[in-house]
Amino acid sequence: MKKNWWKESIVYQIYPKSFNDSNGDGIGDIRGIIEKLDYLKELGVNVLWISPMLESPQDDNGYDISDYRRIYKDYGTMQDYEELLFQAHERGIKVLMDLVVNHTSDEHQWFLESKKSKDNPYRDYYIWKNPVNGKEPNNWGGAFGGSAWEYDNETQMYYLHLFSKKQPDLNWENEKVRQEVYDMMKFWCDKGIDGFRMDVISMISKDQAFPDGEVKSGLYGDFGPYSVHGPRVHEFLQEMNREVLSKYDIMTVGETSGVTIEEAQKYAGEDSGELNMVFQFEHVEDTSPHAKFGKWTTDRYDFKAFKKTMIKWQEELQGKAWNSLFLGNHDQPRSVSRFGNDNPAYRETSAKMLATCLHMMQGTPYVYQGEELGMTNAYFHKLEDYKDIESIQYYTELTDAGLMEPDYMMKCLMLRSRDNARTPMQWDGSEKAGFTDGEPWIKINPNCKEINAASQLDDLDSIFHYYQKLIALRKEKDIIVYGEFEPLCREDDQIFAYTRKLDEERLLTVCNFSEQSAEFEVPAEFEGSQCLITNLDRKVFKGKIVLKPYEAFVLYK
Known part of the structure; x- marks a missing residue:
C-alpha cells in the first residue's frame, strides 16, 4: 500500500459560524479560528477542514456562494484568511477549503446574468427548462423539501435547484462552467491551501433526459437515480484532476451520498485519477423500517446494521481505496447523543468508546468541532x-x-436536526460558553457549564485528553494507519471488536456499545499484550472478561 501524508493525517472540521467569535458580533470568524490554533495543535490534529467561508447571503450557512474569490464579510478579509493559512502552516497544520460547485447562490453574478434573458451568454451556466403542461419539467423534490424547480416570471422557464431555491444548480455539461471552476480552484491552490472537501460532488452530472423520479414518501419524486453518480461524473472529476488536482500536493475528499463500494473505488481508487477519498453515509443513514420520511424519526439506530456497514466498508475498500472515518459533522446530530449515551452517567465513557472504535480503524479520521469534548445534541x-x-x-x-x-x-x-451540531463551541462554563461577548447567532447549549474545553484541558482524565492520546498513538504506530483490518464478533449484539495486522505487529480493539455489561473472550494470541489505551481502569486482559457498559480497550503486541 502506498504511503501518503493524507492517510496519516487527523482532520478537524470547523464550522466557522459556531467556532469562535473574535469581535463580539455573535458569529464565529477567521480571527477566532486563529486564536484557537494552539488549542488545535495541543489536541494533535494536523489538517483543518473549514466549512465555506466565501461570500454568501447565508441561506444555507455559506453553502450558497455568491463570489468564489471573496471571503464572507462577517468572517473577515482575505488578509485574515492569508494569515490563518500562514499561522496554521507555522504550527504544522494544513487547511482544506470547502469546495461548493454543484450550485451557487442565486445572488452570484453568473446567475443574475443567466436570469436576464434566454440568449444571455451566462444562460447556459445553469439548468433551465420549459414548463411541461404548464407545470414543472419533472416531479423531482429538493433535498430540503418542496419542488426542485423554481419558476422565473421574467423568462417564463424553470431552473433546477436540488437544494434551496436560492441554490441554483450549475450546468456541468457546459465546458465554460467547468473551466471557471478549475480556474477558481487554481486561484486558491496558488494561495497555499492544502486541499478540498468537495460538497455534494457526486451530483454534478445529471441525466440529460430529466425523467420523473419515483415517489417514495411525501409529495415529490426522487432525483437520486438521475442526479447522483450521474453519467459523466467520473469523466468530469478525471478532467478536474488533470487540470488542477494533479498539479499540487493536496488532499481531496468528496461528499458522495448514496455511494456504493464499486462507485467509491472509481472516485477514490489508488489509481483512479480522481480523488483521494470519499465520504460515504451508509452508516449514518436510517435503516429503520419505520423511518417513512428519511431521517425524520425518533427510532434509535440499529447497532447491528451500523456495525455491519462499518465492517463492509473496512473490508471491501481494503487495498483498493481509502476510507474516511467519521461519526459526526455539520449535517449530523452529535455523535455521543446518537451512537453513544449522553446521559451524564455514561456520556464520558461512551464518547471515549466511540472515539476508540473509530480511530483504530483503517482510514483518515475526522473530528467534528466539540466532539473531542463530548458535546451533545441541543434538544431545542x-x-x-x-x-x-x-x-x-x-x-x-x-x-x-x-x-x-x-x-x-x-x-x-x-x-x-442539523442545528444540534451547529450550536456554538463550548470553550468555558460562562453564560455564552466563551464563544462570544455578544448575542450568539444560535442558542448555546446550556450544558456548557458542565461540558467545556477549559475544564477538560485541566483534567487529564477528560475526553479531550483521551482524544489527544488516540491521535498521538496514530502518529506513532504505522499499524493503526496501514494495518490490515479483520472483524471479530460479527453477530454480537453489543460488542464491536476487530484486529489490525502489519507484518509481525498485532492490534486488538474491543468496544461495548451498550449500557449493559458484555462478555468477551480475549484471543489467546493477545494474552500478555500491552494495553495502549482504555476508557476504564481495567488491569487484566486475559481469558473471558466481562466488559462494563461502554467499555473500550486496545491491546498491542
Missing part, C-alpha cells in the same frame, strides 16, 4: 430556536400536509 423545545433551513422547511411541509403530528416532528428535530 421550540421551533423558533431552530435556524436550519432543512429543519424548518421539513417541519412546515410534513405538518401542513398532515403527514406528521407537530409534537412528533418536534421530537424528530430534537434528535435529528
Whole structure:
C-alpha cells in the first residue's frame, strides 16, 4: 500500500459560524479560528477542514456562494484568511477549503446574468427548462423539501435547484462552467491551501433526459437515480484532476451520498485519477423500517446494521481505496447523543468508546468541532430556536400536509436536526460558553457549564485528553494507519471488536456499545499484550472478561 501524508493525517472540521467569535458580533470568524490554533495543535490534529467561508447571503450557512474569490464579510478579509493559512502552516497544520460547485447562490453574478434573458451568454451556466403542461419539467423534490424547480416570471422557464431555491444548480455539461471552476480552484491552490472537501460532488452530472423520479414518501419524486453518480461524473472529476488536482500536493475528499463500494473505488481508487477519498453515509443513514420520511424519526439506530456497514466498508475498500472515518459533522446530530449515551452517567465513557472504535480503524479520521469534548445534541423545545433551513422547511411541509403530528416532528428535530451540531463551541462554563461577548447567532447549549474545553484541558482524565492520546498513538504506530483490518464478533449484539495486522505487529480493539455489561473472550494470541489505551481502569486482559457498559480497550503486541 502506498504511503501518503493524507492517510496519516487527523482532520478537524470547523464550522466557522459556531467556532469562535473574535469581535463580539455573535458569529464565529477567521480571527477566532486563529486564536484557537494552539488549542488545535495541543489536541494533535494536523489538517483543518473549514466549512465555506466565501461570500454568501447565508441561506444555507455559506453553502450558497455568491463570489468564489471573496471571503464572507462577517468572517473577515482575505488578509485574515492569508494569515490563518500562514499561522496554521507555522504550527504544522494544513487547511482544506470547502469546495461548493454543484450550485451557487442565486445572488452570484453568473446567475443574475443567466436570469436576464434566454440568449444571455451566462444562460447556459445553469439548468433551465420549459414548463411541461404548464407545470414543472419533472416531479423531482429538493433535498430540503418542496419542488426542485423554481419558476422565473421574467423568462417564463424553470431552473433546477436540488437544494434551496436560492441554490441554483450549475450546468456541468457546459465546458465554460467547468473551466471557471478549475480556474477558481487554481486561484486558491496558488494561495497555499492544502486541499478540498468537495460538497455534494457526486451530483454534478445529471441525466440529460430529466425523467420523473419515483415517489417514495411525501409529495415529490426522487432525483437520486438521475442526479447522483450521474453519467459523466467520473469523466468530469478525471478532467478536474488533470487540470488542477494533479498539479499540487493536496488532499481531496468528496461528499458522495448514496455511494456504493464499486462507485467509491472509481472516485477514490489508488489509481483512479480522481480523488483521494470519499465520504460515504451508509452508516449514518436510517435503516429503520419505520423511518417513512428519511431521517425524520425518533427510532434509535440499529447497532447491528451500523456495525455491519462499518465492517463492509473496512473490508471491501481494503487495498483498493481509502476510507474516511467519521461519526459526526455539520449535517449530523452529535455523535455521543446518537451512537453513544449522553446521559451524564455514561456520556464520558461512551464518547471515549466511540472515539476508540473509530480511530483504530483503517482510514483518515475526522473530528467534528466539540466532539473531542463530548458535546451533545441541543434538544431545542421550540421551533423558533431552530435556524436550519432543512429543519424548518421539513417541519412546515410534513405538518401542513398532515403527514406528521407537530409534537412528533418536534421530537424528530430534537434528535435529528442539523442545528444540534451547529450550536456554538463550548470553550468555558460562562453564560455564552466563551464563544462570544455578544448575542450568539444560535442558542448555546446550556450544558456548557458542565461540558467545556477549559475544564477538560485541566483534567487529564477528560475526553479531550483521551482524544489527544488516540491521535498521538496514530502518529506513532504505522499499524493503526496501514494495518490490515479483520472483524471479530460479527453477530454480537453489543460488542464491536476487530484486529489490525502489519507484518509481525498485532492490534486488538474491543468496544461495548451498550449500557449493559458484555462478555468477551480475549484471543489467546493477545494474552500478555500491552494495553495502549482504555476508557476504564481495567488491569487484566486475559481469558473471558466481562466488559462494563461502554467499555473500550486496545491491546498491542
